[in-house]
Amino acid sequence: MTTKSSKIVMARRFDGMPQVSDFALQEETLAPLEDGDVLCETVWLSVDPYMRSYSRNMKEGDVMMGQTLSKVVESRHPNYVVGDLVLYYSGWRDQYVVKNPDDPRPWPLQKVNYIPEGHPSTLSLGVLGMPGATAYFGLNEICKPVKSGETVVVNAAAGAVGAVVGQLAKSQGCRVVGFAGTDEKVEYLRELGFDEAVNYKTMGSLEDVLCSLCPNGIDIYFDNVGGSFSDTVMSHMNQFGRVSVCGCISQYNNTGQSIGPRLQGLLISKQIRMEGFLVHRWKDQWMECMEALGALVREGKMKYRETTVDGFERAPEALIGMLQGENIGKMIVKCQSGGSGGDGDGDGEQCKQ
Ligand SMILES: NC(=O)c1ccc[n+]([C@@H]2O[C@H](COP(=O)([O-])OP(=O)(O)OC[C@H]3O[C@@H](n4cnc5c(N)ncnc54)[C@H](OP(=O)(O)O)[C@@H]3O)[C@@H](O)[C@H]2O)c1
Incomplete structure (x- = not known):
């Protein structure tokens, strides 16, 4: 069965500060899964400053780059089951197929199973990411x-x-x-x-x-x-x-x-x-770092805030807002309801845009 998904592309090269009109929302059709593939649905999308600097190497029509926190919705890979939360550099897509989840280039599909209890999974895009x-x-x-x-x-x-x-x-x-x-x-x-x-x-x-x-x-x-x-x-x-x-x-x-x-x-x-x-120089020490930061979060010694924008199609606004300083703490975009992140309990707080 094929799946329809949405993606956001850089429709026009940025000239100075990006404008919402520089982006376009497009549909794409995903091929049916083959053995070893995983289908993911984006729950949260990260917007980060590097997207602006790296956009200089992009062509008009390229999908915006970036990391997402997603839910596995179909799996033909033995290590992933439906419902797993995963991080992936999928770009700005609301659904996507990962062809080879273990491929470390540029970064493998990573399970989000290390967030201290009582804290939102969105920390995997911020303090614990x-x-x-x-x-x-x-x-x-x-x-x-x-x-x-x-x-x-x-x-x-x-x-x-x-x-x-x-x-x-x-x-x-x-x-x-x-x-x-x-x-x-x-x-x-x-x-x-x-x-x-x-x-x-x-x-x-x-x-x-x-x-x-x-x-x-x-x-x-x-x-x-x-x-x-x-x-x-x-x-x-x-x-x-x-x-x-x-x-x-x-x-x-x-x-x-x-x-x-x-x-x-x-x-x-x-x-x-x-x-x-x-x-990414310290890729091999990543989980060691997550453990150290996770311990501080657990002990209440590492506080955090998140600023959220609601709606996948509003990712361009979120990126522009972050570049203009509208965020306190990590700026993230909520793409689907039901994600356990961004609720800012414990030592976190949330500001909505
Ligand atoms: N080397 C790496 O591997 C690496 C990895 C991640 C991030 N970074 C860099 O780390 C920096 C922070 O990234 P982040 O993800 O934590 O972003 P962030 O601080 O959460 O958001 C960007 C912030 O930059 C500030 N800003 C924007 N324009 C500015 C200007 N002209 N002068 C001074 N401040 C300005 C704004 O806050 P104010 O309201 O305070 O202006 C804005 O909220 C960025 O430069 C990013 O490229 C590097």
């Missing part, structure tokens, strides 16, 4: 907090990655200064235990703020934003400072080349280690 792992490995493997009291600066701090970075750094005895784009987000950072939280849109001079809040300099900079913000932060780094270049969201919608200061002299004189990374 790719963004959480980004915070965990970016902080522990690149920034390596070495002694208690080190000063950490993180931006996009109320987002999926930043909120985890700040809480992990606090749990390791660091002093954490977070920057975010609204007063509500600043309030949230205080609730999470950040030592200082600043609205970068209303703060005035970043130079003055750093002199005041980081008078002894910065030991660790977890950079999610890049651009001129980072240019200023870099000049406040201490000797042997560590900079994890995680993202540069301030640049993703740029249409031209952006020029910054030359950093080599500073890196030498301050003996700074600055390293970019892609989280």
Whole structure:
């Protein structure tokens, strides 16, 4: 039997900030399952900043890329049964067939059976998924907090990655200064235990703020934003400072080349280690990271929020909203009723858009 499914494609190349009219909803027909195949129905869809930067390599008509949390609705594979919850880089599709679930390229079909009881399965797209792992490995493997009291600066701090970075750094005895784009987000950072939280849109001079809040300099900079913000932060780094270049969201919608200061002299004189990374570098340590973060969630030491948008067809709005800062915590799209996620119980809270 064939199945009709919907997909969302990039209908027109983005010019600066994407517009809803750049996307199109299309139908496709899925072939009947063969032995070894699994048919999945998307319950939640993740929108992430990398979609904007990677879209530069896409052609018009390509399906939007991305990870989904889905339910198995038919299986001809011995390891999957109807009802299993799974993560997959399916792209923006409401139903899809996985031909070879165990193929690790680019990522296998992954069962979601590791979320602590009482917490939503949607954490597998946030704290207990790719963004959480980004915070965990970016902080522990690149920034390596070495002694208690080190000063950490993180931006996009109320987002999926930043909120985890700040809480992990606090749990390791660091002093954490977070920057975010609204007063509500600043309030949230205080609730999470950040030592200082600043609205970068209303703060005035970043130079003055750093002199005041980081008078002894910065030991660790977890950079999610890049651009001129980072240019200023870099000049406040201490000797042997560590900079994890995680993202540069301030640049993703740029249409031209952006020029910054030359950093080599500073890196030498301050003996700074600055390293970019892609989280999938630590693919082999993934479940170890999930266990560590899961333990913190279970103990109430890792709080989270999710911002949800209702309706598969509204994924473009969710992506644009996230790029414009409308989310607190992970931005996700609810595609089907009946998913056990996004209900924000326990230490989580939910904001609906
Ligand atoms: N290297 C990796 O493997 C990897 C993996 C995942 C994510 N990342 C990167 O990590 C960063 C955060 O990702 P996320 O998933 O956690 O997203 P997120 O923080 O949940 O959402 C994006 C946030 O970025 C902020 N933002 C948008 N434009 C900005 C600008 N011009 N200046 C400053 N802030 C801006 C907005 O918050 P405000 O209201 O605070 O502006 C927005 O809410 C992104 O740069 C992403 O590309 C990297």
